[in-house]
Amino acid sequence: MVKKILIRIQWLTQHKNLCIGIFALIIIMRFGFLNYYNWHHGNTGKAGVQYNIDSYRLLEGAEHFLDDGTLGYKQIDYSGYLIILAFVKLIGLRLETVVIIQLIMALVSSWFLFDLGKRITGSSLAGIIAAGLYLANPFICIWHLYILTESLYTSLLIISVWALARAVQKRTIKYYLLSIAVVCITASIRPNGWILFPIMFCAFLVFSKLKQYIKWSGVFIIIILFVLSISSLPILNKAVQNVALEEAPINKVLTNGEVVFGHEELRLEMPEDSSLTNKNWTESYMYIIRHPLACGKLAVYRITSELFQINRNWFSLAYQIRMWFWLLPAYLLAIFGFIYYKKQATMKIVLIIIMAHLLIIGLTYADHEHRFLNYFLPLIYLFSACGSVYLLNKCLTWIQSKQ
Numbered sequence: 001m002v003k004k005i006l007i008r009i010q011w012l013t014q015h016k017n018l019c020i021g022i023f024a025l026i027i028i029m030r031f032g033f034l035n036y037y038n039w040h041h042g043n044t045g046k047a048g049v050q051y052n053i054d055s056y057r058l059l060e061g062a063e064h065f066l067d068d069g070t071l072g073y074k075q076i077d078y079s080g081y082l083i084i085l086a087f088v089k090l091i092g093l094r095l096e097t098v099v100i101i102q103l104i105m106a107l108v109s110s111w112f113l114f115d116l117g118k119r120i121t122g123s124s125l126a127g128i129i130a131a132g133l134y135l136a137n138p139f140i141c142i143w144h145l146y147i148l149t150e151s152l153y154t155s156l157l158i159i160s161v162w163a164l165a166r167a168v169q170k171r172t173i174k175y176y177l178l179s180i181a182v183v184c185i186t187a188s189i190r191p192n193g194w195i196l197f198p199i200m201f202c203a204f205l206v207f208s209k210l211k212q213y214i215k216w217s218g219v220f221i222i223i224i225l226f227v228l229s230i231s232s233l234p235i236l237n238k239a240v241q242n243v244a245l246e247e248a249p250i251n252k253v254l255t256n257g258e259v260v261f262g263h264e265e266l267r268l269e270m271p272e273d274s275s276l277t278n279k280n281w282t283e284s285y286m287y288i289i290r291h292p293l294a295c296g297k298l299a300v301y302r303i304t305s306e307l308f309q310i311n312r313n314w315f316s317l318a319y320q321i322r323m324w325f326w327l328l329p330a331y332l333l334a335i336f337g338f339i340y341y342k343k344q345a346t347m348k349i350v351l352i353i354i355m356a357h358l359l360i361i362g363l364t365y366a367d368h369e370h371r372f373l374n375y376f377l378p379l380i381y382l383f384s385a386c387g388s389v390y391l392l393n394k395c396l397t398w399i400q401s402k403q
Contacts, residue, residue, distance in 0.1 A: 016124070023128050028107075031135040035103060035144060043142050049095050055147040062086040077239045080188025081149045095147060102144045102151040109155035110135050112162040113378055116350075117385045119165075120341055125392070130385035134158075134378040137326055143374065149190040150371050156186040157193070158378055161353060164200055165346040168207035176204065191239055192375060195356040198226040199349075207345055231282050240281050251276065251284040253365055259301050259311065261365040266311050268298050299362030306366040306373050307331075307358075314368075323370075330377075330384040337387030347386075350379050 040047050061075035062085035071079060088097045113134055114127035134140065143150040160182050167179040183200050187193035205218040230236045253261070255276060257268035271291045276283050288295045305311050309323050341347050357376045366372065 020124050020128055023132065027128070027132040027135050030132075031107070031141065034136070034138055034141040038142060038145050043145075048145075049099055050142075050146040052146070052148070058082060058085060058147060058149075062089060066090060076235065077191045078149055078189065080185060081152060081190070083188075084152075085147070098147060099145050102155070105152055105155040106135065106144055109158040109378075112159050113382060116158075116162055116165065116346060116382055120344055120346055120382075121386050121389045123389050126385040126389040128385075129388050130378070130382045133326075133330065133381040133384060137377070137381075139323060139326060139370065140374050140377065143371070150374065153186065153189045153193065154375050154378065156182070156189060157196075157353070157375060160186045160193075160196055161346075161350055161379065164196075164203055164349055168203050168345050168349070171208070192357065192360055194230070194236075195360065196353070198222050199352055199356060203349055203352075237280070237282070251281045251287065254284050254287065254295070254298070254363075257298055258365045259298070259305055260368055262368055266305075268294075268301060270294055270298065302364075302366045303358050303362050306361050306370065309370055309373075330381055333385075333387035333391070334380050334383035335387065336390055337383040337385065340390040341386050347383070350382060354379050 038050075042048065042050060044050055044052070057075075058078060058081060061071055061078070061082045064075070065071055065082055065086045066089060071082060075082060084101065085095075085098060088095065110131040114124075114131040117127035117130040118124050120126065140154070143154075160179075163175070163179040163182040167175040169175075179200060183193070183196045187196060201222050202219045205215050205222070208215065210218075230240055255270050255273070257270040259266040259268060271294050273287055273290065276287055308327065309315070309320065312320070315323070338347060338351065354376050357372070361372050
């Protein structure tokens with residue numbers, strides 16, 4: 001039995017490129033089928049391009065931009081995406097063009113995810129697993145057909161990670177500039193990307209050849225400057241103030257104990273604080289300092305709810321089982337992947353970016369439709385792919401030892 005397994009493994013090893021090509025073809029066919037199905041049946045019950053409330057706000061912003069070249073205070077946060085919408089409208093193309101752009105970017109970003117997995121583990125198998133989990137996930141594929149920032153932001157976040165990883169490895173001006181350019185584009189798509197700026201500059205410092213005290217002093221300064229910027233610069237302050245809807249600024253979401261936005265039944269009871277006037281979100285700093293345990297508990301509830309999709313009674317049991325099928329095994333494999341490859345700079349960068357997006361959820365709220373998770377789920381899949389390769393190598397070593 002062991003001998004037969006070894007013969008088959010040897011055959012797969014000898015025809016590695018052929019196997020990878022077959023896997024890649026299967027993944028692309030799965031990706032094509034999912035999007036074909038979504039196009040004809042639609043997540044909203046209608047075929048074709050998909051819309052929700054935010055879609056119409058984005059389209060309205062693009063129209064305003066074409067009319068007078070200006071954007072509203074909230075629309076500026078999504079200026080990169082609005083420019084794409086405006087350009088498509090300007091040259092007379094239909095909105096299907098935006099969907100095509102998003103589908104192409106998803107495929108392009110899957111190559112960058114593949115390359116990251118291959119470089120981390122030295123195995124193409126890790127790359128193909130990471131790309132496969134990303135492209136074949138039906139819960140991620142849903143968003144490619146929406147006129148929303150979700151699909152494009154997810155794709156650009158993967159490319160940003162790749163560019164940043166290459167920059168800290170090569171330490172050349174070319175890759176530093178490439179990383180900065182990609183991060184700027186990503187941050188223009190939606191404000192979640194702003195967190196990439198301090199991470200990027202901190203990574204440049206930490207993985208440089210500078211002395212340790214200079215590195216960590218620089219990291220401290222970068223973090224302070226970032227916090228001061230979003231607190232003091234009017235355009236950034238206003239954007240954070242209205243992180244949800246106008247009627248629910250970030251500090252109101254905090255004091256209401258919002259776990260999943262729009263679901264009052266899930267709210268946690270938070271301490272009353274008469275000193276909070278809700279005039280500016282920066283008041284939340286002091287509220288968190290005064291009530292650290294309550295705020296910490298709220299953050300944990302939000303993050304847990306987003307990661308594991310719990311407390312969502314509006315999902316059917318079948319839907320939840322399918323969702324957990326794509327999450328729980330990936331999380332377990334991701335733990336193995338990070339533990340084994342944790343010394344690599346790329347793994348550290350990816351972990352920090354994942355944690356930064358979790359921090360955003362902890363400070364704001366979990367999403368009704370798990371969109372916030374999808375932004376960084378492909379990066380978790382990268383860890384999962386590395387964990388899969390690690391366990392597979394362990395199994396092969398054990399089989400060979402039994403020969």
